[in-house]
Amino acid sequence: xxxxxxxxxxxxxxxxxxxxxxxxxxxxxxxxxxxxxxxxxxxxxxxxxxxxxxxxxxxxxxxxxxxxxxxxxxxxxxxxxxxxxxxxxxxxxxxxxxxxxxxxxxxxxxxxxxxxxxxxxxxxxxxxxxxxxxxxxxxxxxxx
Numbered sequence: 001x002x003x004x005x006x007x008x009x010x011x012x013x014x015x016x017x018x019x020x021x022x023x024x025x026x027x028x029x030x031x032x033x034x035x036x037x038x039x040x041x042x043x044x045x046x047x048x049x050x051x052x053x054x055x056x057x058x059x060x061x062x063x064x065x066x067x068x069x070x071x072x073x074x075x076x077x078x079x080x081x082x083x084x085x086x087x088x089x090x091x092x093x094x095x096x097x098x099x100x101x102x103x104x105x106x107x108x109x110x111x112x113x114x115x116x117x118x119x120x121x122x123x124x125x126x127x128x129x130x131x132x133x134x135x136x137x138x139x140x141x142x143x144x
Contacts, residue, residue, distance in 0.1 A: 008112030015106065016082035016089060021064035023089070025102070027055040032104060032113040033142050036130065037120035043079055043088055047128030050104040051091070052113050059090070059099045077101075117142040
């Protein structure tokens, strides 16, 4: 399976569950991973979060900027969600405010990437086994 699908139409669009927040991305996503860290487990209420990395400056919020809320954990990126419905949307770098990753579940259709690895598997939820999908597994950050 290819990690990046080349024939996905742009812009990519998405938003929150209630429709208050909408975004567009005008460049293909760069990559995606499954994250099994405890922060992602708490944020999503599931065993992992699937997130796509984007080209710098390629995303813009087209509706609902006033609904965006965020939480910045110590030593981490801001986790941005819709204040009306709670949908997890994206992550921002607290240093420069740029969106660095978008939750794959926030897209309207195919985001054009497939997760390439499982990261932070040292913290994986014991109640949700990581599937035997052939993807590499990293105890900490993918590639690190």
